[in-house]
Amino acid sequence: xxxxxxxxxxxxxxxxxxxxxxxxxxxxxxxxxxxxxxxxxxxxxxxxxxxxxxxxxxxxxxxxxxxxxxxxxxxxxxxxxxxxxxxxxxxxxxxxxxxxxxxxxxxxxxxxxxxxxxxxxxxxxxxxxxxxxxxxxxxxxxxxxxxxxxxxxxxxxxxxxxxxxxxxxxxxxxxxxxxxxxxxxxxxxxxxxxxxxxxxxxxxxxxxxxxxxxxxxxxxxxxxxxxxxxxxxxxxxxxxxxxxxxxxxxxxxxxxxxxxxxxxxxxxxxxxxxxxxxxxxxxxxxxxxxxxxxxxxxxxxxxxxxxxxxxxxxxxxxxxxxxxxxxxxxxxxxxxxxxxxxxxxxxxxxxxxxxxxxxxxxxxxxxxxxxxxxxxxxxxxxxxxxxxxxxxxxxxxxxxxxxxxxxxxxxxxxxxxxxxxxxxxxxxxxxxxxxxxxxxxxxxxxxxxxxxxxxxxxxxxxxxxxxxxxxxxxxxxxxxxxxxxxxxxxxxxxxxxxxxxxxxxxxxxxxxxxxxxxxxxxxxxxxxxxxxxxxxxxxxxxxxxxxxxxxxxxxxxxxxxxxxxxxxxxxxxxxxxxxxxxxx
Numbered sequence: 401x402x403x404x405x406x407x408x409x410x411x412x413x414x415x416x417x418x419x420x421x422x423x424x425x426x427x428x429x430x431x432x433x434x435x436x437x438x439x440x441x442x443x444x445x446x447x448x449x450x451x452x453x454x455x456x457x458x459x460x461x462x463x464x465x466x467x468x469x470x471x472x473x474x475x476x477x478x479x480x481x482x483x484x485x486x487x488x489x490x491x492x493x494x495x496x497x498x499x500x501x502x503x504x505x506x507x508x509x510x511x512x513x514x515x516x517x518x519x520x521x522x523x524x525x526x527x528x529x530x531x532x533x534x535x536x537x538x539x540x541x542x543x544x545x546x547x548x549x550x551x552x553x554x555x556x557x558x559x560x561x562x563x564x565x566x567x568x569x570x571x572x573x574x575x576x577x578x579x580x581x582x583x584x585x586x587x588x589x590x591x592x593x594x595x596x597x598x599x600x601x602x603x604x605x606x607x608x609x610x611x612x613x614x615x616x617x618x619x620x621x622x623x624x625x626x627x628x629x630x631x632x633x634x635x636x637x638x639x640x641x642x643x644x645x646x647x648x649x650x651x652x653x654x655x656x657x658x659x660x661x662x663x664x665x666x667x668x669x670x671x672x673x674x675x676x677x678x679x680x681x682x683x684x685x686x687x688x689x690x691x692x693x694x695x696x697x698x699x700x701x702x703x704x705x706x707x708x709x710x711x712x713x714x715x716x717x718x719x720x721x722x723x724x725x726x727x728x729x730x731x732x733x734x735x736x737x738x739x740x741x742x743x744x745x746x747x748x749x750x751x752x753x754x755x756x757x758x759x760x761x762x763x764x765x766x767x768x769x770x771x772x773x774x775x776x777x778x779x780x781x782x783x784x785x786x787x788x789x790x791x792x793x794x795x796x797x798x799x800x801x802x803x804x805x806x807x808x809x810x811x812x813x814x815x816x817x818x819x820x821x822x823x824x825x826x827x828x829x830x831x832x833x834x835x836x837x838x839x840x841x842x843x844x845x846x847x848x849x850x851x852x853x854x855x856x857x858x859x860x861x862x863x864x865x866x867x868x869x870x871x872x873x874x875x876x877x878x879x880x881x882x883x884x885x886x887x888x889x890x891x892x893x894x895x896x897x898x899x900x901x902x903x904x905x906x907x908x909x910x911x912x913x914x915x916x917x918x919x920x921x922x923x924x925x926x927x928x929x930x931x932x933x934x935x936x937x938x939x940x941x942x943x944x945x946x947x948x949x950x951x952x953x954x955x956x957x958x959x960x961x962x963x964x965x966x967x968x969x970x971x972x973x974x975x976x977x978x979x980x981x982x983x984x
Contacts, residue, residue: 408749419678427686433584434557436461436576446583453579464570467924470558473574474551475913478518485514488540498533499608512901517544519912520552522651522764522887525896529633529654534606542640549647550581552796555916556684559800562923564691566931571923594642601665604638637662645676648794650764650887658767659743670746674757681761681792684799692824696942701802704950708791709760712780717752719777725978741772759784762794764887771890775974782877785884787958788843800919807836809953810939823939825931835918844961846883846910850903851876859899865892873969883911
């Protein structure tokens with residue numbers, strides 16, 4: 401059995417340490433960005449552009465919206481973006497920047513892709529280099545990488561404002577949040593990050609694909625033949641990789657995603673890409689503490705996320721380091737760990753950490769094939785998603801998802817002590833609990849409902865390349881990833897069929913927008929409440945007790961719901977692999 405190597409421990413320690421160090425400065429910058437009159441170091445060049453966009457959109461930057469108006473603006477903008485992207489994909493054969501002369505995308509696949517990128521999921525039932533033109537990649541998809549990420553951050557900011565304000569009717573202005581997040585955060589950060597990635601060797605051009613001959617295919621005795629040539633895809637990859645990571649989007653420019661050397665060429669690029677996935681979600685916890693004037697609360701939420709992340713990373717790494725005992729018995733894998741589906745450049749530790757990071761956040765970028773992980777190693781990404789993507793989570797969505805669990809934790813604690821629960825000076829009443837439970841139930845019903853439908857349908861079983869518990873895991877992972885807006889996959893499932901394209905698209909839309917409605921309703925209701933003096937019923941919003949109760953609520957409400965399905969999938973597969981179970 402392979403040891404959990406020293407390099408892996410150093411990498412994990414550096415990752416968590418650097419994440420902790422950048423949380424405060426990013427959070428302070430977010431405070432400035434998410435205030436309409438916030439001052440940043442980009443004001444002089446960017447403020448005129450901001451004012452121009454407000455005039456074009458017809459927006460009064462000083463006017464605010466109640467939760468219904470905010471929700472309507474967010475959903476209507478997203479729907480317009482979905483239709484725009486669908487049109488771009490269907491018409492790419494007559495649009496510019498298509499040097500490979502690629503044809504239009506099939507209607508069901510175009511709908512799936514448009515829904516995927518609109519919802520910040522970036523599930524890909526296609527190979528980018530053989531399906532999409534440069535125009536489709538940069539205009540149709542990268543557009544959503546920015547605006548869908550900004551929409552998630554805006555929703556989180558609206559909920560935080562609802563918690564921080566009292567006796568208020570409004571929670572901000574969606575259009576102002578959308579514009580400022582893009583102009584002052586995502587665009588400048590992505591520009592700098594893209595330059596770094598290009599320095600590491602990630603390609604950034606508009607050239608046609610190159611046909612070349614591998615060195616080993618040409619010798620003096622065997623001259624080059626047409627059949628020995630290989631096509632090397634190119635394109636504006638660096639700019640897309642930057643925002644796919646910072647915006648926790650995850651869609652790969654190339655089919656192999658972050659395992660492709662043109663998307664992730666070096667160990668340094670691999671490490672910084674992982675850090676960039678957590679950068680904004682981590683900073684948002686500090687933003688929470690600053691806005692509610694309780695920084696300890698922000699750090700407590702960060703600590704709960706960090707503990708859940710570390711536990712998941714260690715379990716995944718341990719499982720992959722142990723390898724497959726059946727292969728070891730045959731002498732195929734004598735103690736080297738499970739390297740199936742992994743890049744030698746990153747190894748077991750780098751692949752396990754990346755898999756945990758990308759599924760703890762709603763990113764979905766992958767540097768290894770999760771379908772090739774051991775059963776328990778593959779269980780970790782699956783559980784990360786099913787927890788609601790709250791272990792740092794996506795940009796914005798991770799914070800508002802975790803705050804839903806905070807409300808439920810406060811309520812459950814109140815039940816245990818027999819008092820009306822309070823949270824940061826506000827009573828948590830039945831309406832707050834109902835909308836919070838509704839947000840959780842939407843994810844549960846979508847994941848389990850679509851998965852159950854697929855497992856008993858001809859179209860669902862037809863997409864499987866594996867039977868038994870692993871086949872169930874593939875289906876469960878697909879609809880978990882879609883509903884959780886993650887986008888990664890157990891690649892053994894063929895999802896590029898009309899039925900899977902449509903059902904997965906619906907799962908993505910439910911998981912993003914149907915869930916956002918109760919979140920923003922909660923924001924509006926909390927904003928209207930009056931502050932009350934602290935009492936014995938006040939729930940301590942920081943400290944070890946709060947962290948333990950919050951983690952327990954996430955695990956009980958999030959994980960136990962899926963335990964029966966997980967038992968029939970990865971758990972049974974693990975027992976079969978280790979010889980602890982018998983397949984009847």
